[in-house]
Amino acid sequence: MADRSDLKAELERKKQRLAQIREEKKRREEERKKKEMLQRTENVSEDSDLDRKRRETEALLQSIGISPEPPLVQPLQLLTWDTCYFHYLVPTPMSPSSQSVSPPSETGSQESIDGGTVGRTLQWDTDPSALQLLADSVHGCRMQRLGASKIVQIDFMPKELVTYCKETQTPVASDQPEEEEDEELSVTKSEPVPQQLEEESSQEAEEVHPRELTNEEKEQIVHSEDFLFFFDRSIRVMERVLAEDTDIFFDYSGRDMQDKEGDMQAGSNLSFNRHFYDEHWSKHRVVTSLDWSPQYPELLVASYNTNEDAPHEPDGVVLVWNMKFKKMTPEYIFHCQSSVMSVGFAQFHPNLVIGGTYSGQIALWDNRSHRRTPVQRTPLSATAHTHPVYCVNVVGTQNANNLITVSTDGKMCSWSLDMLSQPQESMELIYNKSKPVAVTCMAFPASDVNNYVVGSEEGTVYTASRHGSKAGIGEMFDGHQGPVTGISCHNAVGPVDFSHLFTTSSFDWTVKLWSTKHNKPLYSFEDNADYVYDVMWSPVHPALFATVDGNGRLDLWNLNNYTEVPSASVTVEGGCALNRVRWASGGREVAVGDSEGRVWIYDVGEQLAVPHTDDWSKFARTLMEIRANRGDGEEEGVLELPA
């Protein structure tokens, strides 16, 4: 009940309000209308005022027009109107009434020049002040000089259209004779004709255009003798090129060789192949020993001594490198606690690597195990070695083999690879029953398990034997004036046996060639200018051996060519002293170890490395010559030793 009454009251109030609002609206409208009426009347009056002012200005303008001014200063004459634009020229409305004066765009466009039109259209200057300005400007010294302005030029460059014009000249087909005789005649004629042409061209300096050959002419050329000869020869060369990458220009008839023999050989003889270096393990270490694997010709083992810059690293490092692949990391890394002075693959055990250390221990590593430390070690006792072991060698046969090691105190031990806890036999190498030999290097002649040769620190070389009545040191070979650094027995197998020969290298800058039959050197090679650190005979060539010295020089001596100078020589990059040289078993590569921990592999050229069948006989003759020369020179103290 109460709600309904409230609602009703509210409805009534709203109705009243609405009525009020309507009334107010009506009032406002009425007021506006009144105002408009008033304004219109005012505007009319304003218009009239405006009109008066305009008439005044018109009068002024006319007066000016009359005055003797240059005709240029005339009332601005309306020339042409463009209909579209004029809409936008209506100025801001000053009053609503002005809008009523519609822009006489259409009407005024065509009208002639009248003051009225001028007045009507000058709407934007209705402001009196502006009119004043106008008046003044028109009145005043607007008669200023008029002059020409600068010429404004605009240009756009045309784009050059690049056109290409290519002409092809089809060859003028000459009348082809149908008979072959005519063709032959024409061919023969063409020979004298070009000669004439050449003469003509030389006389007249005309250009002879090569004419395109007809198919028949081409066939003729292809079947001609000269062409067949050339083609035959070229085919062979091309086939070789495509199949191989060796020297395809080799002429078996030997005609080329005679001219260029020396140069050709020198160029391709000794070339750098690659080097092995490991940042972590080889840095700052000297390569103390190298050996190639007998089972896998691509594997090379290198031993390194201590790295003084890294006291926490193991002192002895042995790395196995692989020649076959391009990777720069070693295949296997082994270490031990003492510097490894000599290393070798076990001859008949492909997985074992043997190292002789500075402490006298012999370490045995196995690449089947995952350990980097030796799997077996000899004891550090008086029964074994107590001095650095510079020589390790496995000799014997598959079933009966021993490891021979010699240390610098003259002790030689023979071991079985299965058991390194004690040597099978040991021997003191004493010369003349008084002086132990300080052995620095050792070599076994080919296929000899009993006799061997050793070099010592005093510069003397001895033969020794393991068993027999004369076990121990045999003869002494005196010749070097400094410690013997390397010794190598001749091992190339061929028609003539040279196994009695061995070479030694020494600190006295020389390399000497010896025979076990004479206690004086057969020959002394004195081309080096520094300590010669190692020497090794080629395993395949009877007259070839390699030497390395402290200047970084690797020399290859071919005694069949020259005995005074090396046949090939190269200085290793960096010029570090080279400590070791080892021929690969094929005799085509040489591995060199230097004092910075790098192992350099050099390829030896075919001419030098591969022996010819007559090299053996040649070498025999060379030896005879050497002996003959030496025989003339030195006769004193030469003892013919029993073989």
Place this chain on the structure above:
Amino acid sequence: MDDDQSAEETAFVVDEVSSIVKESLEAVIGRNTYEHKRVNQWTSGVVEQCLGQLSKLGKPFKYIVTCIIMQKNGAGLQSASSCFWDNTTDGSCTVRWENKHLYCIVSVFGLAI
């Protein structure tokens, strides 16, 4: 009257006018390619907008605005203009504008009233 002020106010300021022109060109044409059907809209649009802006400046000038749009086809074009007027009060401004596909030349002549 303040002649100095009036002189400044009634001078033809080339920079001002050229900036007005460039704005209107950017606004009307922008990056459009030359399309024959639309080009007439652009010319008239540019002129209209320029005139509108110029009149808003409120200076006592008469303005003449011309607009030329040329397609970039490799043709060359050469134009020249000169005026005989009061060099002190009147001025002109010519704006060369281009985009990738067309050239546009807008000339504004301002003649002091």
